[in-house]
Amino acid sequence: MNKITFIINGEKRSIYVEPNDVLLDVLRDKLGLKSPKCGCERGDCGACSVLLNGKSVRSCLVFAIEVDGCEIETVEGISQNGLSVVQEAFIEMNSFQCGFCAPGVVIATTELLRKNSTPTKEEIKEALAGNLCRCTGYTPILEAVEKISHHNKHNSDNTGGTNE
Amino acid sequence: MVVAHDFLYQKPSTLLDALKLRAQYGEKCSLLAGGTDLVVNIKERRISPDIVIDIKGIPEFSILEERDGSIFIGSAITFTELIESPLIKSRVPIIAESAHTVASVGVRNRATLVGNICSAVPSLDSAPALLVYKTDVVVESVDGKRIIPIDKWFVAPKKTALQNNEIVLGVLVEIPNSENGTAYMKLGRYSGEDLAQAGVGIMISKNLEYKIAFCAVGPVPRRALKVEAFLNGKEFSSITNELSEIIQSEISPITDIRASKEYRRHMVDVLVERGIKLALSRLQGE
Ligand code: FES
Ligand code: FES
Numbered sequence: 001m002n003k004i005t006f007i008i009n010g011e012k013r014s015i016y017v018e019p020n021d022v023l024l025d026v027l028r029d030k031l032g033l034k035s036p037k038c039g040c041e042r043g044d045c046g047a048c049s050v051l052l053n054g055k056s057v058r059s060c061l062v063f064a065i066e067v068d069g070c071e072i073e074t075v076e077g078i079s080q081n082g083l084s085v086v087q088e089a090f091i092e093m094n095s096f097q098c099g100f101c102a103p104g105v106v107i108a109t110t111e112l113l114r115k116n117s118t119p120t121k122e123e124i125k126e127a128l129a130g131n132l133c134r135c136t137g138y139t140p141i142l143e144a145v146e147k148i149s150h151h152n153k154h155n156s157d158n159t160g161g162t163n164e
Numbered sequence: 165m166v167v168a169h170d171f172l173y174q175k176p177s178t179l180l181d182a183l184k185l186r187a188q189y190g191e192k193c194s195l196l197a198g199g200t201d202l203v204v205n206i207k208e209r210r211i212s213p214d215i216v217i218d219i220k221g222i223p224e225f226s227i228l229e230e231r232d233g234s235i236f237i238g239s240a241i242t243f244t245e246l247i248e249s250p251l252i253k254s255r256v257p258i259i260a261e262s263a264h265t266v267a268s269v270g271v272r273n274r275a276t277l278v279g280n281i282c283s284a285v286p287s288l289d290s291a292p293a294l295l296v297y298k299t300d301v302v303v304e305s306v307d308g309k310r311i312i313p314i315d316k317w318f319v320a321p322k323k324t325a326l327q328n329n330e331i332v333l334g335v336l337v338e339i340p341n342s343e344n345g346t347a348y349m350k351l352g353r354y355s356g357e358d359l360a361q362a363g364v365g366i367m368i369s370k371n372l373e374y375k376i377a378f379c380a381v382g383p384v385p386r387r388a389l390k391v392e393a394f395l396n397g398k399e400f401s402s403i404t405n406e407l408s409e410i411i412q413s414e415i416s417p418i419t420d421i422r423a424s425k426e427y428r429r430h431m432v433d434v435l436v437e438r439g440i441k442l443a444l445s446r447l448q449g450e
Contacts, residue, residue, distance in 0.1 A: 002173070019173035019216065022203070025166070042204045046270055055244065055273040061203045062274070065173050066196070066218060108269065130268020 292365025
């Protein structure tokens with residue numbers, strides 16, 4: 001077994017893993033972080049997305065041993081101090097039905113808005129194109145992100161500031 | 165899913181250590197950069213390496229810089245890094261444009277251009293972009309360095325010119341010295357995840373020299389030299405029957421789950437026409 005040390009949701013952890021342990025399984029089964037979901041296990045659906053050093057990645061395509069020294073954030077971390085603006089918007093717009101895709105969509109949206117607080121509809125579609133949803137037809141998901149974008153634009157027009 | 169296959173994992177911090185491991189294990193070793201292909205291949209038991217060498221700890225592989233009129237893209241450079249690079253955008257923009265069509269953000273944050281050309285699947289989006297420039301693949305083994313021109317790189321589907329004691333350091337893309345317009349046209353079922361059903365890379369220089377390359381419409385991505393020879397020096401308005409015949413003689417698409425060969429043949433003509441028009445408008449717009 002190999003010892004790896006990394007920061008998960010702001011907390012430094014050291015654990016032992018085998019080289020063939022997949023990050024998704026380690027997060028869910030060793031660390032009890034159940035927000036990343038196992039959809040396809042081959043990089044196609046985005047349900048397993050987490051932020052690795054600030055960038056969304058598919059945790060089903062990462063060996064846990066690779067994240068030694070890295071920083072990982074999951075939805076548990078994003079909502080540590082209460083629901084984020086992104087999560088609130090999804091609730092308000094009733095964006096999900098079964099919710100299985102939701103953690104991945106929250107991760108992808110969070111990454112997008114941290115880079116660009118006022119994305120256009122095209123930019124939103126592009127950012128979420130890798131997250132498959134079997135239930136909603138995507139419209140309420142896209143509408144929620146657009147709403148945040150409008151809100152941020154409005155705010156920055158008025159105050160010169162931005163708001164994630 | 166538990167990955168059934170056991171392997172050793174090494175993350176060397178110098179190129180020399182990596183090359184020694186590579187020499188020692190040869191074809192029993194897999195090189196890991198982004199892992200977006202490798203992890204699936206190991207999970208689905210298409211390959212079962214004794215050792216996985218993670219190259220992300222070696223500084224040389226993370227270099228993206230201009231070197232004497234060329235741009236060096238190290239083996240660990242991701243598609244996202246290429247899309248966000250001002251150097252790529254200003255000097256070799258079709259590389260950023262094609263990178264943008266690869267899968268989705270979550271894959272591009274991890275997947276590398278060099279990993280893409282090492283997979284050598286017929287549909288790889290990076291190939292037409294690299295083929296329209298003068299591109300060399302730089303590889304090294306314990307015995308020394310070797311330069312392989314990109315048009316000699318793709319040997320057969322999923323097979324490259326890389327020997328099993330070698331590691332790719334990166335690709336060296338020559339910056340064209342004349343003004344030019346480029347376009348990458350990809351036909352997919354939808355954006356976000358899909359592999360190319362057909363891909364066309366185009367570069368047109370001010371003096372009407374054409375560079376055209378295809379992917380997904382033959383066993384390996386390649387330049388369309390006869391099409392280029394026909395077009396060179398000519399103004400373009402639309403596809404003629406004569407040009408279409410030449411294009412069709414240069415491709416050999418197959419029918420698979422993503423498209424029929426007839427559809428691919430038809431669409432290559434369409435993509436070439438659209439691509440040339442787009443590249444010309446970019447050339448004039450600059
Ligand atoms: S479970 Fe990882 S992308 Fe589907
Ligand atoms: S809400 Fe069910 S998969 Fe998206």
